[in-house]
Amino acid sequence: MANLRIEKVFGAINIGSFRISAMIAGLTADGEMIVLGSGHRAADGIRRGYVTDMDAASHAIRDAIERAERAADTQVSSVWIGCANAGLMSEIREVDIETGGRRIDQDDVEYLLAEARDRIVPQVGEPRVVLHAQPAHYILDGAQGVSNPRGLHAQRLAVAVHVMEAEAGPLRNLMEAVQNAHLEVEGVVGAAVASGHACLSDEEKELGVAVVDFGAEVTHVSVHVGGMLVGVSVLPYGSNDVTDAIASAFGIRRMQAERLKCVYGSAIASPTDHREMIPLGAEGKHGGEEVQRAELISVINGQLGRWTEDVAKALKGMGFVTGRGGSGRQIVLTGGGAELAGLADYVQQALAKPVRTGRPPQMTGLPEAHARPGFAALAGLVLYAAADPVDIRTHGSAWQTTSRFGRMNLPARVMRAIREYF
Secondary structure, three states: OOOOOEEEEEEEEEEOOOEEEEEEEEEEOOOOEEEEEEEEEEOOOEEOOEEOOHHHHHHHHHHHHHHHHHHHOOOOOEEEEEEOOOOOEEEEEEEEEEOOOOEOOHHHHHHHHHHHHHHHOOOOOOOEEEEEEEEEEEEEOOEEEEOOOOOOEOOEEEEEEEEEEEEHHHHHHHHHHHHOOOOEEEEEEEHHHHHHHHHOOHHHHHHOEEEEEEOOOOEEEEEEEOOEEEEEEEEOOOHHHHHHHHHHHHOOOHHHHHHHHHHOOOOOOOOOOOOOEEEOOOOOOOOOOEEEHHHHHHHHHHHHHHHHHHHHHHHHHOOOOOOOOOOOOEEEEEOHHHHOOOHHHHHHHHHOOOEEEOOOOOOEOOOHHHOOHHHHHHHHHHHHHHHOOOOOOOOOOOOOOOOOOOOOOHHHHHHHHHHHHO
16 A cells, blocks of 8 residues: 555544544545545534534544544645534425527536526525535426436526535534634535445436435435435434433443443344343343343334334435335445444335445445444545535636527527626
8 A cells, every 4th residue: 555656635524423533535546545544532512413512522523533643644634524414404406597499518508507506505694505516417398317418409408406505503613613623624515425425336326225324313314316316304313312212211321221232232123032131230241130132122123113204204205205116216224323233124124125234335444443334424525525526516606608609599698698797
């Protein structure tokens, strides 16, 4: 790895409610992403994706990035950060222009994206800001699903833009917590977007797939169709709620409940659970109070039942219908909560769809401890940064017209000139 030339270095911090993780990765001349260093620590000052204690959050962020810097033997001054909540909302918006039936060229596409930017991106000072505004597909005279309209003829050209917004106040708090850790914010990426970049193949995105990122205190549900992200929903429920239910049911501390969930917990019951006794003690030693493993699994299943109902409603709201014969094809389960034994099988039975567990892709230098579902969004951040997908917020700010002169083209040229100069 020492002989590989790194052309660009990316820093990323995923700010979760359970842990804050950081990664430093380098892109080689051959386009290979190499993990130079990574690290994580327990989250402080974060509650369900919101900053609740600025000093504690900044200290945790600084600690996490320093661990990654020590592992990478290099420092970074700017990072991409993952946004887990901050009132995230997602929808598809359409913007169209008249083309007069002529052949569509590059200038038309550039003008359409600039028009979409002007209509969609809110002004400074608005209560909500746009995190992502990415073209999903183009529409020609009502025909949807066009990936490249150049060279085609149409009366009207439209673009469907996937827009993800966040509340301005919580987002500023998140960015300020990073800046207080002596880091510049290179960009903010929705956690669901990052998870999709890490866990999904191009074929899955094209055929239609849902990603359920089961985090500690929030769950992100997203749907990809036709190669693009078309919807995101955030549920204020995570794997910590399962832990709290265990602590309440057995009258133990949260730390003990987390150990029970990780060591003995499962989403799928077995015939031997009634005969297996598990210790409630903090050290897991026999001789103290014990309970049947079946009781623990019953508590877990009670919480998962409500969780899967909410996931199914969110998927249905985005047009991904669960059950046999529904429109959805596959569900990818990721996030720290996805590491619960048997969860993929449980979700597959509950939603009647094929389910697999999504993990970070294989990358040179990625530690085994960070190749788990709980670190998928972190890996997705550096992959997103390297991919640099089209975003209408920064597209076409200085575009120039190069359209052909012709009788059918003249009205459009005049209107563009008016908009550009007046």
